[in-house]
Amino acid sequence: MLLLGVDVGGTFTDAVLLGDGALVTAKEPTTPADQSLGVMDAVTAVLEKAGREPRDVTVFAHGMTVGTNALLEGRSARTALIVTDGFSDLVALGRQARADLYRLCAAHPAPLVPSELRFGAPERMTPDGPLVTLTPQAADEVARQVASATKGRPPEAVAVVLLHAYRHPEHELELRRALAEALPDAHVSLSHEVVGTFREYERAATTEIDAALSPLVGRYLRRLAQRAAQAGLPEPAIMQSNGGLIDLDAAAGHAAWTVLSGPAGGAEGAAFAAAAEGVERALCFDMGGTSCDVCVVRDGAVEEAGAGEIAGRPIALPTLDVHTVGAGGGSIGWRDAGGALRVGPRSAGAVPGPACYGRGGEEPTVTDANLLLGYLPADSPLAGGVALDLAAAERAVGRLAGELGLEPLACAEGIVRVANAEMTRALRVVTVERGIDPRDHALVAFGGAGPLHAVAIAEELGIDRVIAPRASGVLAALGLVVSPRRRDAQRSVLRTGDSLTAEAVARDVRKLGATARTALGEPDATIAATYELRYRGQAFELAVDGSIEATPEQLRAAFEQAHEERYGYRDGSQEIELVTVRVRAVVDSAAATLPTPTSDAPPTPVRRGAWIGGEQIELVVWRGALGPELEIAGPAVCELPESTLLVPAGWGGVVTASGAVELRRGRP
Numbered sequence: 001m002l003l004l005g006v007d008v009g010g011t012f013t014d015a016v017l018l019g020d021g022a023l024v025t026a027k028e029p030t031t032p033a034d035q036s037l038g039v040m041d042a043v044t045a046v047l048e049k050a051g052r053e054p055r056d057v058t059v060f061a062h063g064m065t066v067g068t069n070a071l072l073e074g075r076s077a078r079t080a081l082i083v084t085d086g087f088s089d090l091v092a093l094g095r096q097a098r099a100d101l102y103r104l105c106a107a108h109p110a111p112l113v114p115s116e117l118r119f120g121a122p123e124r125m126t127p128d129g130p131l132v133t134l135t136p137q138a139a140d141e142v143a144r145q146v147a148s149a150t151k152g153r154p155p156e157a158v159a160v161v162l163l164h165a166y167r168h169p170e171h172e173l174e175l176r177r178a179l180a181e182a183l184p185d186a187h188v189s190l191s192h193e194v195v196g197t198f199r200e201y202e203r204a205a206t207t208e209i210d211a212a213l214s215p216l217v218g219r220y221l222r223r224l225a226q227r228a229a230q231a232g233l234p235e236p237a238i239m240q241s242n243g244g245l246i247d248l249d250a251a252a253g254h255a256a257w258t259v260l261s262g263p264a265g266g267a268e269g270a271a272f273a274a275a276a277e278g279v280e281r282a283l284c285f286d287m288g289g290t291s292c293d294v295c296v297v298r299d300g301a302v303e304e305a306g307a308g309e310i311a312g313r314p315i316a317l318p319t320l321d322v323h324t325v326g327a328g329g330g331s332i333g334w335r336d337a338g339g340a341l342r343v344g345p346r347s348a349g350a351v352p353g354p355a356c357y358g359r360g361g362e363e364p365t366v367t368d369a370n371l372l373l374g375y376l377p378a379d380s381p382l383a384g385g386v387a388l389d390l391a392a393a394e395r396a397v398g399r400l401a402g403e404l405g406l407e408p409l410a411c412a413e414g415i416v417r418v419a420n421a422e423m424t425r426a427l428r429v430v431t432v433e434r435g436i437d438p439r440d441h442a443l444v445a446f447g448g449a450g451p452l453h454a455v456a457i458a459e460e461l462g463i464d465r466v467i468a469p470r471a472s473g474v475l476a477a478l479g480l481v482v483s484p485r486r487r488d489a490q491r492s493v494l495r496t497g498d499s500l501t502a503e504a505v506a507r508d509v510r511k512l513g514a515t516a517r518t519a520l521g522e523p524d525a526t527i528a529a530t531y532e533l534r535y536r537g538q539a540f541e542l543a544v545d546g547s548i549e550a551t552p553e554q555l556r557a558a559f560e561q562a563h564e565e566r567y568g569y570r571d572g573s574q575e576i577e578l579v580t581v582r583v584r585a586v587v588d589s590a591a592a593t594l595p596t597p598t599s600d601a602p603p604t605p606v607r608r609g610a611w612i613g614g615e616q617i618e619l620v621v622w623r624g625a626l627g628p629e630l631e632i633a634g635p636a637v638c639e640l641p642e643s644t645l646l647v648p649a650g651w652g653g654v655v656t657a658s659g660a661v662e663l664r665r666g667r668p
Contacts, residue, residue: 001590002056004233005480006042007063007265008035011289011330011350012448014474014642015042017050018481019058021595024050025474027448027642029386030350035066036224040231054232059590061245061480062236063265066220067213067255071311076212077156077187080146081113082175083204084163085120090204099312109312112212117155119145123171125164127494134171136178143178157187159211161204165192166492187214187253194256195316197580198492202307202316209313210256218252237485241319243268243302244486244586250519256317259310262476263293263322267302269479270444273469275300276594276658281441282467283427285457286476287450289330289367290347294426295322296436297444306532306543306582318488318530318582323430327422329367329449330354333415335403341411343418355396358389364400366419366449368393369412374610374619375452375646377639382448409611420453424460431461435565442467446475451638451645455663464666466651470597470659473642485522485587489515496536496577502551505531508581509548516585525585532580533559535571541579542566548583552576597628597659608637612648630655632663 002019008030017024026046031038039062047054070076083090091111100106121142123134147154158179165172169192179188189211195203225235225248238251241260251258263286270284274297282297296303308319326345330353336342343366348354352361356368370376371393378390394408401411431438442465445454451468458466471478489512495504513527529548532541533555544558555578560570603624610619612635620636631654632638634647638661645661647653653663 001058002052003059003061003481003589003591004043004046004057005061005063005265005477006039007262007474007476007480008039008065009262009288009476010065010291010328010347011353013038013042014477015046016471016474016477016481017046017052018478018591018594022050023471023595025471025477025642027474032350034223035064036220036227039224040227043231043233057233059481060228060234060236061239061483062224063239063261063476063480064220064258065262067217067259068262068310070213070216071209071259071313075216076112077215078117078153079113079157079159079208079212080117080119080149080155081204081208082119082121082142082146082158082160084124085122087163087200088115088118088120090161090201091208094201094205112208113159117149121162121171121175123162125162125168125171127164127167129168130171134174136174139174139178140181142175143182146179147182154183155186156215157189157211158183159189159191159204159207161191161200161207163200165190166196166198166203187211187218189214189254194254196490196492197316198494199316202314205314206256206316209259209315210254213255213259214253217255217258221248221252239265239480239483240486241308241315241317242304242486242488242584243320244484244584245480246485246487256315259315260308260319260322263324264320265479265483266293266446266476267295267320267322267479268483269475269477270295270446270469271297271300271302272479272482273446273467273475273660274442274444276469277442277467277656277660277662279442279444279467282444283431283438283441283463285423285427285443285445285450285454287423287445287447287453288328289448290326290328290349291324292327292423292426293322293324294423294430295320296430296441304530304543306530306541306580318490318584321430323426325422325426327366327419327426329370330365331419333364333366333369333397333400333411333418335400339404341404341414341418343415344422354393356388356390356393357386358392362396364393364396364415366415368396369415370452372397372408372412373416373612374608375637376644377608377621380623380639410614413611413614416453420456420460423453424457427457427461438463444469446472446643448473448643451640451643453646455646455648455651459665464664466663468638468640468643468645468661468663470594471642472640482589482591484589485520486584487516487520488582488584489513489519490580490582492580494577494579496575500552500576500578502549505552505555505578505581506549509583512581512583513548513585516583520585520587522585522587525587527583527585530582530584531555531578532582533576533578535563535574536577543582594658596657597625605636610635610637626655626659626661628655628657628659632661
């Protein structure tokens with residue numbers, strides 16, 4: 001079985017080919033105008049490197065950033081919104097929380113649907129059933145209003161969000177029928193299918209995103225599928241935000257499920273790499289060209305959240321709990337109005353890229369600073385065949401240094417330190433701010449630039465163990481081929497008191513499990529359940545994993561333990577409420593382990609001058625694939641096939657049996 005994974009990043013598109021006892025990797029520049037072109041370039045490169053043909057590929061898994069980029073850039077399809085009459089400003093009103101606590105002028109993102117494309121349906125559903133029934137004639141009239149709202153330019157998509165549709169979807173289904181007749185070419189997103197839980201604002205905002213992005217994502221995926229078919233490849237499976245793969249048609253029809261597709265692949269790859277090293281608790285640090293993604297692995301799995309946020313918009317769907325900041329190799333250094341050195345979030349991206357890439361970039365980036373300091377090679381190309389121009393980096397950093405009144409090397413070190421501080425802050429968000437002590441975790445660093453900054457960040461957090469996995473520069477692509485196929489089903493059930501019984505919980509799980517298995521097309525898929533509970537009267541819930549046959553007593557025990565860990569107390573006298581049940585159907589990947597790396601003759605290190613802490617030092621430079629049991633002592637640099645690992649003085653390590661480089665503080 002030959003497994004192909006391709007992940008699109010902001011600067012590079014990574015490809016991994018796993019099977020027949022070999023792991024082959026490749027990098028190609030991302031093509032922002034049409035990401036599918038870069039995907040096919042990466043596929044061609046990895047197949048040529050492996051000496052294989054497209055017809056040999058069994059599974060093609062893909063992680064993308066099309067939906068994410070569209071939200072960040074404010075691009076979307078022309079979308080209409082149908083809500084219960086009287087609730088047309090639901091998304092615009094949102095919650096009372098301010099966008100920024102101390103900036104009164106800061107505002108939340110504007111709704112994706114303008115006011116002239118919001119329509120009310122004459123219906124009213126309560127939690128117990130219809131109060132005002134939506135007749136077929138009324139549904140037809142609403143659909144006609146939507147179709148004729150803008151003459152000659154009908155909406156490409158329609159989001160339908162009715163009150164309590166998560167429990168009673170009949171009226172949403174009636175509107176879909178009417179819209180299919182009035183707007184046969186429009187995409188329609190129904191809130192009970194996209195989200196399926198209560199809280200009308202979050203459900204509406206998520207469904208709006210799903211409708212607005214699905215035409216864009218669908219066009220991209222169909223274009224990619226066509227190119228893959230022409231090349232003789234299987235149809236791509238698409239990574240979801242929850243860390244599982246779904247079929248292409250499902251991803252094209254529900255873009256909201258894939259808005260964190262790219263970071264999810266990296267998180268799954270990091271969990272796989274941590275498990276290969278026997279690490280149960282890890283902090284995952286993925287630094288690419290544009291951004292840095294961080295998450296926590298506990299007991300071998302990435303922590304999940306019942307909801308997320310992107311570009312200031314809520315996503316009321318299960319997601320891997322990944323936190324992202326705008327700090328990557330392409331992040332641009334600049335002087336702010338107060339004269340301070342800042343880095344990011346603006347990035348040079350793939351085009352033109354850092355100044356040292358020689359593609360027209362003139363602004364100083366983190367990559368330019370690392371090259372100037374001697375951490376990156378000026379005499380050999382990076383992965384993807386990118387030759388580095390030291391003189392261009394010197395000019396770019398030199399201009400910023402002149403603005404700041406610094407020497408160029410001091411400015412380069414400042415750029416690196418500021419970027420490290422931003423990434424350290426991101427790791428503190430997912431650890432210290434949530435009651436997790438980072439010091440008893442290993443730091444798993446990956447992405448093209450992650451291992452270069454890992455040890456400095458580990459020292460700041462008090463971490464003594466750093467792991468740079470094998471294929472760390474393309475670990476997100478590897479995460480795609482080791483990820484399971486998965487479909488989720490969730491519903492708000494709001495059970496408490498006499499309605500919270502073992503039989504009722506089992507009935508909810510069976511129903512949702514059947515829905516998830518059917519959507520996955522696997523009647524025998526493994527199912528697992530997550531329960532969101534709260535003390536009655538609380539506003540928000542805590543999610544706990546539990547047996548698919550969990551009893552109320554077991555749910556209470558798990559919830560109170562989680563409540564005590566999060567808030568420092570439990571209250572045994574309070575009644576608990578089961579708010580939402582989430583069930584996932586999973587079919588594991590065929591890739592269980594990585595092949596053992598071949599052990600060639602140990603590479604002969606060379607030496608290179610570099611600057612650390614304002615002093616010139618001599619680095620030992622290891623290049624290429626490193627065989628198991630090779631010992632490395634700092635100060636050194638390991639120029640791995642797709643990334644670079646910096647080992648400062650006081651740190652040392654060894655190449656493990658899986659091909660990872662494991663560093664420890666104080667190791668001789």
